[in-house]
Amino acid sequence: MLSEYTITTQRESFYDITRQVCDAVENAVAARGITDGIAVVYCPHTTAGITINEKADPDVVQDMLIGLEKAFPDRAEFRHREGNSAAHLRASVVGSSASLIISGGKLVLGTWQCIYFCEFDPPRTRKFFVKII
Amino acid sequence: MLSEYTITTQRESFYDITRQVCDAVENAVAARGITDGIAVVYCPHTTAGITINEKADPDVVQDMLIGLEKAFPDRAEFRHREGNSAAHLRASVVGSSASLIISGGKLVLGTWQCIYFCEFDPPRTRKFFVKII
Amino acid sequence: MLSEYTITTQRESFYDITRQVCDAVENAVAARGITDGIAVVYCPHTTAGITINEKADPDVVQDMLIGLEKAFPDRAEFRHREGNSAAHLRASVVGSSASLIISGGKLVLGTWQCIYFCEFDPPRTRKFFVKII
Numbered sequence A, B, C: 001m002l003s004e005y006t007i008t009t010q011r012e013s014f015y016d017i018t019r020q021v022c023d024a025v026e027n028a029v030a031a032r033g034i035t036d037g038i039a040v041v042y043c044p045h046t047t048a049g050i051t052i053n054e055k056a057d058p059d060v061v062q063d064m065l066i067g068l069e070k071a072f073p074d075r076a077e078f079r080h081r082e083g084n085s086a087a088h089l090r091a092s093v094v095g096s097s098a099s100l101i102i103s104g105g106k107l108v109l110g111t112w113q114c115i116y117f118c119e120f121d122p123p124r125t126r127k128f129f130v131k132i133i
Helices: A019-034 A058-071 A083-092 B018-032 B059-073 B085-094 C016-034 C058-071 C085-094
Strands: A001-008 A013-018 A037-042 A048-054 A097-103 A113-117 A125-132 B002-008 B015-016 B037-042 B047-053 B097-103 B113-119 B125-132 C002-008 C013-016 C037-042 C048-054 C097-103 C112-119 C125-132
Touching: A001 A019, A013 A058, A019 A037, A019 A097, A019 A113, A019 A125, A037 C097, A048 A058, A048 A083, A048 A097, A048 B085, A058 A083, A058 B085, A058 B097, A083 A113, A083 B085, A083 C048, A083 C058, A083 C085, A097 B037, A097 B097, A097 B125, A097 C097, A113 A125, A125 C097, B002 B018, B015 B059, B018 B037, B018 B097, B018 B113, B018 B125, B047 B059, B047 B085, B047 B097, B047 C085, B059 C085, B085 B113, B085 C085, B097 C037, B097 C097, B097 C125, B113 B125, C002 C016, C013 C058, C016 C037, C016 C097, C016 C112, C016 C125, C048 C058, C048 C085, C048 C097, C058 C085, C085 C112, C112 C125
Parallel strands: none
Antiparallel strands: A001 A125, A013 A113, A037 A097, A037 A125, A048 A113, B002 B125, B015 B113, B037 B097, B037 B125, B047 B113, C002 C125, C013 C112, C037 C097, C037 C125, C048 C112
């Protein structure tokens, strides 16, 4: 089962996509009787990524954005003509996919975990995929 | 097959969990005759992660901890009330899972590779999962 | 299906291995009729990794190498006797594997995405694996 989702980002930030991934898992359970397996969440963009982190306090995401910007700033040496090399770098650092475990028909997620789509470029319409096996 | 393991961490460090992952693979081989597939090692915490790196010289882990602390320090701008945003950031940078290949009933690991559970918070009892497909 | 590839690196850089991964997928489609699944690209080395990023402008890779070197430089405090702890760190940051989706007999890749083998040590002969499930 392959599910495709669209997300419209408002700014460089992390967007909670846990609900969509859980929906994809529920659909696979309902359609194919899959109760145990793996879900791969995949971002097909080069200045965005997928990560898993805390959902409870929105300050965590805000702090992580600050920390990524400080560690991987725009630099005078950068030559990429679009001027967004820092966004490419941050995307590779968080990674373009997340692999999750499905057990008993549900995603195995820790108490505080949620799944984030990470936008590192200005607002745009993005896609991500969820593959269940 | 889904295996769950508990680990008690003594401090912010990387803990070698290769043996547990190999055990999970051996159990799947014995119980289900799985000889080829994928193993996903998953950390359900938001201030810990999983990475694969060198086992031979313990100084590598020590140096990596220093390098992560320098790149992602605690910062005056951080507002998360628990005060551990740097730990959240380091967790997302190393990642919450590792995907490994199983071939001929064994994990495909390079000569120098081992699998690490990465603790970025003070000592606590942690869990991780190994899913074989 | 497990495919093994050899790559000879000329310097610390990212090497495009998209063609090899697509070949592995095509072989699995031809040999086993696999049309939908997951491909795991795995690097068995501890100072190299796998990442997915932009292929169109080679300046992106050059800028990412600069950004990684600035964020994770060699440091006077490092004690690993081989002197390449920064390479170990960069390898863990980009990660030792990439998980990709196969749909309709083809890799799901974004318009600008390609798959890179990331060399963080001086030139050497390297291997990587592609597992299709």
